[in-house]
Amino acid sequence: MTLHDTAPTPLRAPVTLTMAAALNAAIQDAMRDDPTVVLFGEDVGPLGGVFRVTDGLYAEFGESRVSDSPLAESGIVGTAIGMAMYGLRPVVEMQFDAFSYPAFEQIVSHVAKMRNRTRGRVQLPLVIRIPYAGDIGGVEHHSDSSEAYWTATPGLTVVSPSNPADAYSMLREAITSDDPVIFLEPKSRYWAKAELSLPVRTAPMNTAAVLREGTDVTLIAYGPTVKTALATAELAVAEGLSIEVIDLRSLSPFDDETVGASVRKTSRAAVLHEAAQFGGYGAEVAARLTERNFFHLAAPILRITGFDIPYPSPKLEEYFLPTPDRILAALGTWEWN
Amino acid sequence: MNAERAEHARGLLHQMLRVRRFEEKCVELYSAAKIRGFMHVYIGEEAVAAGVLATLEPEDAVVATYREHGHALLRGVPAGAILAEMYGFEQGCCRGRGGSMHLFDAATRFFGGNAIVAGGLPLAIGLALADKMAGRSRVTACFFGEGAVAEGAFHESLNLAALWRLPVLFCCENNLYAMGTALARSESQTDIALKAAAYEIPAWPVDGMDVLAVEEAARRAGAAVRGGAGPHFLELRTYRFRAHSMYDPERYREKAEVAQWLERDPIDLLRATLEAAGDLPEPTWAEVQASVDAEVQAAVAFAEAGTLEPVEELTRHVYTDRDDTDRDDTERNRPKRMPT
Numbered sequence: 151m152t153l154h155d156t157a158p159t160p161l162r163a164p165v166t167l168t169m170a171a172a173l174n175a176a177i178q179d180a181m182r183d184d185p186t187v188v189l190f191g192e193d194v195g196p197l198g199g200v201f202r203v204t205d206g207l208y209a210e211f212g213e214s215r216v217s218d219s220p221l222a223e224s225g226i227v228g229t230a231i232g233m234a235m236y237g238l239r240p241v242v243e244m245q246f247d248a249f250s251y252p253a254f255e256q257i258v259s260h261v262a263k264m265r266n267r268t269r270g271r272v273q274l275p276l277v278i279r280i281p282y283a284g285d286i287g288g289v290e291h292h293s294d295s296s297e298a299y300w301t302a303t304p305g306l307t308v309v310s311p312s313n314p315a316d317a318y319s320m321l322r323e324a325i326t327s328d329d330p331v332i333f334l335e336p337k338s339r340y341w342a343k344a345e346l347s348l349p350v351r352t353a354p355m356n357t358a359a360v361l362r363e364g365t366d367v368t369l370i371a372y373g374p375t376v377k378t379a380l381a382t383a384e385l386a387v388a389e390g391l392s393i394e395v396i397d398l399r400s401l402s403p404f405d406d407e408t409v410g411a412s413v414r415k416t417s418r419a420a421v422l423h424e425a426a427q428f429g430g431y432g433a434e435v436a437a438r439l440t441e442r443n444f445f446h447l448a449a450p451i452l453r454i455t456g457f458d459i460p461y462p463s464p465k466l467e468e469y470f471l472p473t474p475d476r477i478l479a480a481l482g483t484w485e486w487n
Numbered sequence: 488m489n490a491e492r493a494e495h496a497r498g499l500l501h502q503m504l505r506v507r508r509f510e511e512k513c514v515e516l517y518s519a520a521k522i523r524g525f526m527h528v529y530i531g532e533e534a535v536a537a538g539v540l541a542t543l544e545p546e547d548a549v550v551a552t553y554r555e556h557g558h559a560l561l562r563g564v565p566a567g568a569i570l571a572e573m574y575g576f577e578q579g580c581c582r583g584r585g586g587s588m589h590l591f592d593a594a595t596r597f598f599g600g601n602a603i604v605a606g607g608l609p610l611a612i613g614l615a616l617a618d619k620m621a622g623r624s625r626v627t628a629c630f631f632g633e634g635a636v637a638e639g640a641f642h643e644s645l646n647l648a649a650l651w652r653l654p655v656l657f658c659c660e661n662n663l664y665a666m667g668t669a670l671a672r673s674e675s676q677t678d679i680a681l682k683a684a685a686y687e688i689p690a691w692p693v694d695g696m697d698v699l700a701v702e703e704a705a706r707r708a709g710a711a712v713r714g715g716a717g718p719h720f721l722e723l724r725t726y727r728f729r730a731h732s733m734y735d736p737e738r739y740r741e742k743a744e745v746a747q748w749l750e751r752d753p754i755d756l757l758r759a760t761l762e763a764a765g766d767l768p769e770p771t772w773a774e775v776q777a778s779v780d781a782e783v784q785a786a787v788a789f790a791e792a793g794t795l796e797p798v799e800e801l802t803r804h805v806y807t808d809r810d811d812t813d814r815d816d817t818e819r820n821r822p823k824r825m826p827t
C-alpha cells in the first residue's frame with residue numbers, strides 16, 4: 151500500500167512554510183501516524199540538524215525515536231538496514247552530500263541489493279535524506295551533486311523535490327515506501343516558501359511534472375535547477391521562444407511517459423543539472439530520450455550543467471552553475487529553421 | 488623561570504596570540520562577507536597547535552582538520568596567503584580553491600586542512616610509511632578532533648600505524664564536542680587515550696590549555712617517534728570558546744560551562760604565569776601585541792588586494808596532463824563570464 155491508496159486526511163489551515171519546515175512537518179506527521187518511523191543522524195536531535203529540518207522532533211518524540219549518532223556514516227546507514235529488516239522505518243540524515251561517501255559501501259552494496267539478494271523476502275523501508283547541490287556559498291564537500299552515483303545503482307529509488315509542497319508530499323511518500331529511497335534535498339531551496347495546507351499531497355513521487363507549458367523547447371530540470379529553468383522560460387518569452395519546463399521529481403525511476411510526450415511535442419530538449427557533465431545524470435536522460443524519440447527530434451538533446459571540475463569557491467560559483475544566460479546561449483547553438 | 492625558559496615561553500605566548508588575533512579578524516571579515524563558505528575558528532584551543540608545532544622540525548609533516556588556520560599559521564604559512572585563500576583569491580596558498588577548510592602548503596609541509604572528519608588520518612599514515620620506507624627519521628603530526636574517533640578511518644589508521652610501527656604523532660584535539668554532540672553522547676569509552684592504548688600505541692592525556700604542558704608532552708612523544716619507537720598518541724584536552732562554525736545556535740552546552748573554561752584561556756594562563764614571575768614586563772607585552780597586530784593588518788592588506796582566478800582557468804589543474812583542456816570539447820561547456 152502506498153500513501154496514495156489511503157483515504158485523504160482532512161487538510162489543516164494553510165500556513166506559510168519553507169522547504170525545510172515542510173520537510174520537518176512531513177517527518178513529524180509521519181512519526182505521529184506511525185510508531186515504527188524512527189529518526190537518527192549527526193546532530194538531528196537537540197540541535198535539530200544543520201538546516202533545522204529536524205527541529206523540535208527530539209523534544210516531541212524523545213531519545214527513543216530521535217537520536218544523535220556519533221560521526222559514523224557507515225554505521226548510521228548499516229544500522230538503518232538492520233532496523234528496517236525488523237520492520238522499523240528509519241529516516242536517516244547524511245549531514246551534507248559529501249559526508250554520505252563514508253556510507254557509500256553500505257548504501258551501494260547493501261541498501262540497494264538486499265531485496266534482490268533475498269528474492270524479495272527482505273524489504274528495506276528506509277529513507278536516506280541527503281542535502282545536496284550548491285548555490286549556498288559553500289565549497290567542495292558542501293556543494294556536491296552526487297545524484298549520478300545513486301542513479302547508477304539499481305535498487306535505489308532516487309527522488310528530489312524542488313518546492314515545499316513536493317518536499318512534504320514526497321517525503322511522506324518516501325517514508326511509506328517499502329523500498330529504500332535516496333531523498334535528495336536541494337540546499338539552495340531550503341528557504342523557498344509556499345503556503346500549504348497540510349497534509350498536502352502532490353502527484354505521486356515517481357512522476358515528473360510539467361510546471362510550465364511551452365511549444366518550442368523542453369527544459370528538463372530537477373531539484374535546484376527547476377527554479378533556473380522557470381526563470382529561463384520567463385526570459386525566453388521576450389525572445390519569442392516558448393519553453394516547456396519539466397520538473398523530474400523522480401530521477402530513478404524515470405518518467406518516460408511525461409517527459410517523452412513533452413519532447414515529442416516540442417522536438418527539442420535540454421537537461422539541466424549542477425553536477426559535472428561527463429558521465430552525469432543528463433547523459434542518461436539524453437540517451438534515453440533519444441533512443442525512444444529519435445524520429446521526433448529536430449536537434450540533439452543538450453546538457454547544460456556544471457563543468458567537469460570539483461565544485462569551485464563561493465565567489466566563482468555563479469559561473470559554474472547553469473544560469474538562464476548560459477542556457478539561452480546554449481539553446482542558440484542549435485540550428486533553428 | 489630562568490631567562491632562557493622565560494624567553495621561550497614568551498615565544499609561545501606570541502604564537503598563541505598570533506592565532507587568536509588572526510582568527511578574531513577572520514570572524515570580523517566573515518561577518519563583513521569578505522570571507523564566504525564555511526569557517527571554523529580555533530579560539531580557545533591555541534595552546535594545542537602552538538605547543539605541538541613548536542616541537543617539530545622543518546622536514547616533519549603536518550596534517551590537520553577544517554579547524555586549521557592556526558596550524559597553518561604556526562607552521563609558517565604566511566598569514567597573507569592564508570587570508571587570501573579564505574577570501575577565495577588566487578594569491579591564496581591554494582589559489583583560492585581550498586578556502587578556509589583546505590589550506591595547504593607544500594613548502595612548509597603543511598599537508599592540508601581537510602573538511603572530511605577523519606579524512607586526514609589515513610593520508611598521514613601514508614606519509615609516515617613513505618618516510619619509513621625511505622629511511623628518513625621524520626615525524627608526521629596528525630591533528631583531528633575527538634569526534635573523528637567514531638569514524639572507521641580512525642580505527643583503520645591507528646591499527647596500520649601501530650602494526651607497521653610508523654612515525655606518526657597522533658594529536659587528538661578533545662574539545663568535548665563534535666558540533667552539537669557531547670563526547671559522552673558519542674563514545675562508549677570517553678577516555679580516548681585508552682582507545683589508542685588498545686592498539687598498542689603509547690598514549691596519554693594532556694592539559695591542552697597549558698601550552699608548556701602540551702609542548703613538553705609533544706617533545707617527549709615526538710622524540711620517541713623520531714627515534715623509531717613507532718606511533719605515539721596525545722589526547723589534548725581543550726575547549727572551543729566560540730561556536731562550532733559561523734552558524735551554530737549553541738543549544739548543546741550551558742553558558743556556565745563555557746564561562747568555566749574561559750577561566751582557563753590558554754593565553755591568559757601563560758601570561759599570568761609569566762607576569763607572576765616578573766617575566767613579562769608591560770612594555771614587552773605591548774611589543775608582542777603590536778607585532779601581532781601589525782602582522783594581521785598586513786595580512787588583511789594583502790588579502791584585500793587579491794584577485795579571483797580568471798573564470799576561464801577553472802578547468803586547469805584538475806588533471807596533470809590535461810591542463811587547459813576540458814573533457815567537453817565544445818565551446819558551449821567551457822567556463823566563461825557571460826556578457827552582461
Ligand SMILES: Cc1ncc(C[n+]2csc(CCOP(=O)(O)OP(=O)(O)O)c2C)c(N)n1
Nearest residue numbers: 249554602603604632633634635664665666
Ligand atoms: C565525514 C564527515 N561527516 C560529517 C561532517 C560534518 N562535521 C563537520 S565538523 C563536525 C564535528 C567534528 O567534531 P570533532 O572531530 O570533535 O572536531 P571539532 O569540530 O570539535 O574540532 C561534523 C559532524 C564532516 N565534515 N565529515
Ligand SMILES: [Mg+2]
Nearest residue numbers: 632633664665
Ligand atoms: Mg571536538
